[in-house]
Amino acid sequence: MANLKTVSKKSKAQSMGMHTEVLTGRTQQKFFNPDEAENFYYFGTYDVDFNKRTELDVKDMTAPEANKEIDNLMSQGYGTIVIKNPQGKHSLGVGILNKLNLIFEGSLGYFGMGSCDGPIVRINGRVGWSCAENLMAGKVVIEKNAGSCFGAAIRGGDLICKGSVGARTGIDMKGGTIIIGGDAGAFTGFMMQRGRIIILGDVGINLGDSMYDGTIFVGGEIGSYGSDAVDSELTPSDQDWLKRKLKVAEIGENFDVSKMKKIVAGKKLWNYDNLEPTEKKGAI
């Protein structure tokens, strides 16, 4: 593994613009050290050729069998894999830690594309609950609708749904971007800690409830605000970023971003730097 450093002063990653926030308190900032990149080894990854393409029909396979076969194909150097007949199966495409073009010709069930790091995925169908949970990097595009807990706890990457999504989208997310072309359900951005959510349509009740940080942009109506979610000013740089992001996402390219609402954490619930009661006792 590449060396992870505990950073006490401005890191190289910050100077490169990879990370801008300065966390205070007891948080230990540990970032990837670019100087150590050549020593970086990621278990279970392969050298693949994007021009090497194959198809995999998973109609008669269980999810573990299908996932094992995807892994097997990657080990043979296939960089573009088209999955036929996913038929709403759960847990397809999970744990891919590779660069890979993955295309699903159909819909996925629960936990599709969970815990991935790097693949570019297009799903020509819908997805069930908890799609792309814990996504670290890469891009996942869903052409139709998505279920609840869409992008739960993602840490990076772009997660795009061209249709509507269920409740608790982006719950506990810690980075990355979620883009929704349609509407989103209740508790969107619940307890999110970092990252951005863009919703072009309407959103349900309790938007951004108990969010610690991060930003939510909404193009339509808001059912209600959650605890500690507050409006913020939409700056010109926000609008530039939104335009760029929507273009890259192939979604709402002509959407009037100037009328979007920007919601952030009021930070009245913050207590990062407070000691726990037991710790206070110890301090005394």
Place this chain on the structure above:
Amino acid sequence: MCGIAGLIHRGKSSNVGSELQGMLQALKHRGEDSTGYALYGDTDGKNFIMRFKVGENVGEGSSSVMEDVSVYDERKKIVDETLAEMGAKVIKEERTLPYSLRYEIDYDTKDLLDFSQRIESIPGVEILSMGKSLEVIKDLGNAKMVCDRYSLDKVVGTHAIGHARMATESGVDIKSAHPFWGYPFSDVSVVHNGQLTNYWNNRRVLENKGMRFMSECDSELIAVYIAEKMRHGATLEEGMKESLTGLDGVFTYFVATKDSLGMAKDTMAAKPLVLYESDDLVAMGSEEIAIRSVLPQEIDTYDPFDGEVKVWQI
């Protein structure tokens, strides 16, 4: 965790027994302590069909106490005598299992309250369903086991709802299994996935209003709650909308009547539901794989939002 599934064909009949079996079997990983079917079959609509039990399935995994078959026979005999006293004529009688019976009854009444109370006053007897189209069949085991046991795969009808149960808050027995009949309303049934946290408060209120509970399963409350609203003139949809605030907890549930099928999702949207709608078919289930057992081709589905109530007619 339980699984629910339902479908309604609009403008035609289909093999709903087999279709629902496929949907529920696809959800068996969500629970297979018991499985239940509420099937709305094609009938001439003249006679009532009463599904009832005179005992419990005491097979492996059951939380019921074993009884001798002679006890079942005695209860059946009293049911027959009571029906005769009420002027109800049994046209056809089927005893699928020692404890499970199906009667076709010629009985002229609109209010089934008195009828049901008299039948259920017989100890150990419970009416699973009463209606001119509805038949509730529920037993221990997964969808295929129950379907095979009761030969449900050939039932033709317009709509159906069902439930694959993982017992959490009440026993592994038929009385706690879904669907629940919307007592005392003809042809009303309910299945539910979730937990109701104001069950006892609501139960006390409803019992004081004369409503009946047969189990301690919180899901039964939904059937009784909706039935009580309908008893006071509310439509099915109105009753379901009121339930969004009257019931506390997390839930997705289906209600079916003789000619309609409805779904409701709580305001937290904490329980899953995937829905497929077309002009001639609505199919829904806790997971998309349930719908895929009926419609294997690529289809457009979606998750209903929080606080959503929908009702479809046949």
